[in-house]
Amino acid sequence: MVGSLVATALWAMVPAYVPNNAAVLAGGGRPIDGGRMLGDSRLLGDGKTWRGTAVGTLVGVALALVLNAINAPVSASLAFSLPTFPIHAALGLALGAMLGDIGASFIKRRSGRERGAAFPGLDQLDFVVGALLLAFVVAPDWFLATFTLPVLAVIFVITPVLHVGTNIIAYALGVKNEPW
Numbered sequence: 001m002v003g004s005l006v007a008t009a010l011w012a013m014v015p016a017y018v019p020n021n022a023a024v025l026a027g028g029g030r031p032i033d034g035g036r037m038l039g040d041s042r043l044l045g046d047g048k049t050w051r052g053t054a055v056g057t058l059v060g061v062a063l064a065l066v067l068n069a070i071n072a073p074v075s076a077s078l079a080f081s082l083p084t085f086p087i088h089a090a091l092g093l094a095l096g097a098m099l100g101d102i103g104a105s106f107i108k109r110r111s112g113r114e115r116g117a118a119f120p121g122l123d124q125l126d127f128v129v130g131a132l133l134l135a136f137v138v139a140p141d142w143f144l145a146t147f148t149l150p151v152l153a154v155i156f157v158i159t160p161v162l163h164v165g166t167n168i169i170a171y172a173l174g175v176k177n178e179p180w
């Protein structure tokens, strides 16, 4: 029961979890804000780029398609049905995750935090909230069938743990500047 909830939560969130990590690897190039300022701070900062956002979104959608392709055998071996991703739901999760992270940078700059500064809580959940919101907007029926309240509860517990863990690993490997 708990196992199936955790498996469903992890499976459903792969297209939302991976884009930010892909963006770390793909980042660089033109910042989305083009260097523009808002007051004394950058609108978003150099850490939010067109390339990182595009690659992250595409990687998330591609992973959803891979999961769809292997869904049947994996579901059969687990003896319960894992969710499949309609293409618009996949796009909602992946793009929503990137937009949530971009929104968090906007808030960080407004609160005087420089690029790379930590904002505990926001850093761990911005992309989850963005992904879930956009998925709900573009695929409401799929969202309500997939993200039941118990699944959502599991997501909000395990996501910060996964996020902290992967970022520490990325920092240790030298691909990320800060361990958050």
Ligand code: CTP
Residues within 6 Å of the ligand: 023, 024, 025, 026, 027, 028, 044, 045, 046, 047, 048, 049, 050, 051, 052, 053, 098, 101, 102, 105, 108, 114, 115, 116, 117, 180
């Ligand atoms: N990145 C990107 N485009 C995005 C998100 C991330 O190019 N939309 C890349 C950038 O190279 C960024 C790195 O991934 O520096 C790490 O992402 P993140 O921690 O979100 O950015 P920070 O540099 O820490 O900046 P911020 O303080 O705005 O979060």
Ligand code: MG
Residues within 6 Å of the ligand: 116, 117, 178, 180
């Ligand atoms: Mg950061």
